[in-house]
């Protein structure tokens with residue numbers, strides 16, 4: 001039995017908020033992090049996706065905030081806007097009885113609005129690095145009273161080239177502070193970050209239990225590039241996900257996929273960094289409320305995003321980085337639930353899949369390409385379910401007379417079959433063509449000194465094992481749409497160093 005939150009020395013207003021959120025016992029990472037974090041120690045926290053890392057750092061952080069002091073006392077940095085918003089929401093809930101004022105500050109939102117909100121003297125700021133730097137430069141945020149800093153998805157912020165920003169931000173925070181790093185993945189370069197910014201950190205790693213890993217059933221389908229779209233539609237029809245995230249490699253891909261899925265009658269919308277913040281917010285809201293079934297996204301949605309009813313993740317394209325695979329599939333199977341992750345792999349990418357498996361020490365089950373017939377059966381099941389609900393829950397009085405008339409004329413099976421046909425989406429009929437993507441290739445690891453050009457990963461930003469070509473990485477970075485208001489240019493500068 002895990003500890004309850006009453007086992008920790010916490011303000012009763014915080015435990016009250018925790019129990020109102022429905023958390024009864026602490027998750028393993030919470031159990032291990034809360035006490036050392038309360039003692040003020042620097043720490044590195046690693047635990048699987050969806051296991052409550054947010055509350056693990058938020059609870060002690062909120063406990064330490066003095067609401068009598070109207071100054072920013074704690075700072076959380078997150079790699080994307082959606083994540084900053086989400087973390088701020090969770091913290092607001094956890095801190096509400098204590099009266100902690102939490103503010104999210106991120107790119108894409110009108111800065112004047114943020115400046116107004118800052119006048120309300122927030123105690124805690126959750127920010128994306130680029131926008132926070134803007135505020136520091138405008139002197140609209142002062143960090144001189146910050147005693148606690150959390151880098152959520154720390155490894156990702158490094159990937160995105162936010163090192164300069166983090167350095168600059170932390171130079172504004174008193175050195176007598178507590179610093180904590182969190183992520184589900186901790187590739188080797190994170191140590192460099194830790195050495196630079198943390199003091200004698202405690203490493204807390206909750207080793208995945210086999211049962212937990214099995215909570216996400218992972219499989220792949222080998223499929224040619226031009227057949228991918230039909231295969232995806234069939235998989236959706238067969239699986240009937242409650243909510244699903246479909247990951248595409250580029251913004252163009254996401255746009256085309258979302259448009260194609262809509263054309264075939266699915267409730268799908270795209271999310272990527274070229275949309276306005278308003279559009280991004282709207283898509284996320286619809287997805288959280290279940291008004292769309294499929295969120296089609298770039299890796300901008302891979303990290304941290306917590307939507308509880310996501311039953312499936314589809315990797316329409318494999319991710320470039322092995323860590324990204326872990327985070328993407330971690331959008332399902334959260335908080336002890338089960339999930340399904342299916343990846344589409346072209347024959348040219350089988351090597352890359354093996355690389356992802358090797359780095360993450362996982363094995364994906366091969367699953368045969370779904371047939372049209374199976375897809376139809378899946379769709380019919382869904383339609384039959386809808387009919388059953390209508391029979392059980394709707395008032396059908398005004399339809400009965402017509403039904404009796406039809407029954408007098410035709411066999412009952414025929415009538416039901418015709419109704420099923422009319423109610424079932426025959427998606428295969430609608431032609432959709434996507435612009436082909438080049439397959440991802442994994443270079444075999446090479447010996448030191450034999451590389452030509454820059455290799456970001458072997459230049460020890462990432463595990464040396466990952467031997468991608470430098471140019472490929474740069475293209476990849478350009479095509480990935482992170483929330484780097486100013487990260488892109490700096491990343492390239494960093495790459496040159």
Ligand SMILES: Nc1ncnc2c1ncn2[C@@H]1O[C@H](COP(=O)(O)OP(=O)(O)OP(=O)(O)O)[C@@H](O)[C@H]1O
Nearest residue numbers: 023025026027049050051052053054184304306335
């Ligand atoms: N003690 C708890 N009891 C029950 N549910 C919890 C508890 N702590 C957190 N949760 C829920 O678990 C879900 C996942 O939490 P969270 O988003 O913090 O995961 P995470 O470890 O940060 O995952 P990721 O690596 O994907 O960012 C959330 O919906 C959260 O509300």
Ligand SMILES: [Mg+2]
Nearest residue numbers: 053054152304
């Ligand atoms: Mg998280």
